[in-house]
Every structure is written in C-alpha cells, then in structure tokens.
Amino acid sequence: MIRGKKIIYGITGSVASVKAPIVARELMRAGADVHCVLTQHAEQFTTAYALSVLTKHETITSIFPSHFPNTQHPAPNTSSTWHIDLGRSADAMLIAPCSATTLGKLRFGIYDNAVLLVAASLKEVTPLVLAPAMDEEMWLQPAVQENIEWLRAKGVYVIDPTSGALASGLSGIGRMKEPDEVVKEFENIWQQTKSENIIPDPGHQAPDTNLKGKRILITGGPTYEPIDPVRFIGNRSSGKMGAALANVASQEFGASVTLVIGPSTEKTDGLLHRIDVETTSQMHDAVTQQLPAADIIIMNAAVSDYRVKNYSIAKLKKNGSLNGLTLELEPTEDILKDIASKRSAKQIVVGFALESKERGEEYARKKLAEKSLDMIVLNFYDEAGAGFSSDTNRMTIFKKDGTRSEIALASKTECARAILNEILTIL
Ligand code: CTP
Secondary structure (H helix, E strand, O other), X not given: OOOOOEEEEEEOOOHHHHHHHHHHHHHHHOOXXXXXXXXXXXXXXXXXXXXXXXXXXXOEOOOOOOOOOOOOOOOOOOOOOHHHHHHHHOOEEEEEEEOHHHHHHHHHOOOOOHHHHHHHOOOOOOOEEEEEOOOHXXXXXXXXXXXXXXXXXXXXXXXXXXXXXXXXXXXXXXXOOOHHHHHHHHHHHHHHXXXXXXXXXXXXXXXXXXXXXXXXXXXXXXXXXXXXXXXXXXXXXXXXXXXXXHHHHHHOOOOEEEEEEOOOOOOOOOOOEEEEOOOXXXXXXXXXXXXXXXXXXXXXXXXOOEEEOOOOOOOOOOOOOOOOOOOOEEEOOOHHHHHHHHOOOOOEEEEEEEEOOOOHHHHHHHHHHHOOOOEEEEEEOOOOOOOOOOOEEEEEEEEOOOOEEEEEEEEHHHHHHHHHHHXXXXX
16 A cells, blocks of 8 residues: 555654664565654664665654755755655655654644654645554653644544553553554555545445544443453453444444454454553543543443452462462442543433343343433343354344334444444434
C-alpha cells in the first residue's frame, strides 16, 4: 500500500526509540522510500548513522543540518528551507515513538526541533500519524490525554499504545506497539486516507454511513485478574462480538470507533483506534479517558467482577498449601455503573447482559434500570449457538422506552448490524 511512497519517519525522545531501526526496516519492507528525522533526545537511544545506512538517505538531526548552504560543506540540492521541501514532498509522516513533550508541542505549535519542523511543513492533506510511547503515569496525565484528543480532532492519526512492560520496570499502558504492528496500522491509516478520496463504483452498494461523524466507544472481550505472575482469573469471552461491533460500525456504518478490548485473538484489521487491556482496572481507566469524546458507548465486555486481593508477586508454590489455597477476592469497578454517573445526557449508553434463559429477561430489565442505560442486549449462556465462543448469537433488545425486540439466531456480524440499527432508532 505504501510502495514507492515517500514517508518521513520522525523519532523522538523515548526509550522506544531503540526500536526505530526496525520500524524503518519494516517501512522499507513495505516498499516505502523512508527519510528519517531525529530529535536530539532520540539520539540518546538510537543513532542517525544506523538509520542513514538502512534507509540510504541522510538522517536529519538538527534544524540547522551541517550541510546548510551557508556552512563550510554545503551539500548539493540542500536549501535552507529543507523542512519545507521535505514536508511538501512527503506522502505521509509517521512519528514513532512520539513523546509526551512532542504531543504537547504539536498541539501548541512549538516547532523547536527538526521533527516538529517537518511535521509543521506537511501539506494539509498529508497524513500525520503519531505512535505515542511513555510510562503509564505520563500517558494518563490529563494534559497528555487532552493534547491527543485535540490532535485527533484536528485530523492527526494516533496509533494507540498498548499495555505491557514499561521502561520504568512497571507494567501498564503506554508501551509502543511492536514495529511490525506500528507499520501495519500505519499502512491501514494510509489506505483509509486514500479510500476517502475514491469515487465509488456506481454498481457497488454504498455502505450505510448513518453513523458517519459519530464516535462510538466499544468494549469487548474478557478481563483477566492476576493471581500471581503466571495465573489469572478470567472468563470464556472470546472478544468476537466486540470485534464484530467495532468492524461493522466503522466499515459499514462509517462511525469513528474506539475499541477497548481485553485479552482476545480477534482481529480488527483496519480499525484505527484499538486499545488492548488486560485487567478491569485498565479497562476502566481506558474507558474513563475515552468517555468524553464518545457519542455512543457500547459496553460489550465480559468484565471480571472480582480481583484477587492478595496478589502474589512470586509464583505460588504447591508446597505449603497442601491443605488447599484460599484466594481473597474483592469487587472490581463496575465500569458501566460508573459511566452512568459521568455520562452527559446526549450520550447513548448500551449494555449487555449474559444470563440464563430462565430469568434472563427479568435480570436484563433490572440492569437496564440500575445502570441507567438507554438499551440493553440480552443473550444467553445456556443456549446452543449463542454466548461466548460461538460464531452466532440470539439476542433480545430492551430499550429505556420499554420496547423489546428479538434478533433471531444469526452470525455475530449480523447481530452487530442489528444492534447498530437499533441504536439508530434511538438517535
Ligand atoms: N459491566 C461493567 N463492569 C463490571 C461488570 C459488568 O461495565 N464490573 C458491564 C458489562 O460490560 C455489561 C453489563 O455491565 O454491559 C452487564 O454485565 P454482567 O456481567 O451481565 O452483569 P453484572 O453487573 O456483572 O451482574 P451479574 O454478574 O450479577 O449478572
């Protein structure tokens, strides 16, 4: 998709810069013509020399490159407005890793290093893609989140960080995705920006874009609560329904989707904004952060209701616990209930309920009221072809206005369409 395209690859001061040569190599493998620009802080983690050797272009590290025309060794074809030449000739720019400081400077128009200067010199239509990387505390700073939301609203694309081991030795959200994933997401973004300009073939059925311009926050998959470093409490949710909702909402309904998903192998290729989490608390944090920017919230995740109170930092040994092992559990955050107290009146909130056939309807209606929902989707764990790992589902939908509708057994993609169509009736 990016074969033959001129990609400016900016690298800023974060430990994740050690992965920069691999990101550059992946971009080149995809056929791109890669031009690297480094900040001086990034040079603490990676070298301009290695990037130049790899990309076969000189890596720029300063606002005043040594081969400026007014220096002693001017390089041919290099003008003093090199950043304008580079920015205007680029097909796209990727900044990975993008530090918290770079996010702030981009938002406030402070262009005091070579990477920022090129970013400011891109043509208006040239996609700018950021892959932030930082420790969890920094990532969760309200200023950082506000900057990201502001940049997103201005059309900048963001490859969200993931959860995992961080440079501090702690674990949490803020880790840059692996180089191959960054480049894959970058290619998807590129593809999407191109398809926005394609005139549709008249014979092709146009997608229903009734949710175009709407921002939908979807949760999916299970959450895992650790017992010790190798064991966890989880549930059998596969993430299929959440992934289907996200894919259908963005590809068929034209919505701008953020998917917050617990451990799942489900693919959401082409989805621009996916946040992978593990625990209920991480899901709660991610949802809380994304909530203000959402018009519609669909809470499909099968959230763990309890976490282990006495988490062991060492692997629990069988010796010494031959008489059994008692785990003390404490309740996790009820994310959906919490949203009810923070949501604005304009936001639509949809919940799910997985219940038995016997008393499912009674429990679903109770949750609809108790969690102040606009709509709840009831499905059953004790019915063939429905529930967690199945590719199909049968559902009953209850709305705040008292209406009830049935969706007969269908694929999860079909179910996703039906749910989104029901949401359209509320809108
Ligand atoms: N939910 C949530 N946070 C939790 C538990 C559930 O946000 N800690 C959300 C789920 O995503 C779903 C809805 O609440 O949309 C109902 O989840 P469910 O597990 O069916 O209900 P619970 O409230 O956990 O009640 P119970 O387990 O007693 O049925």
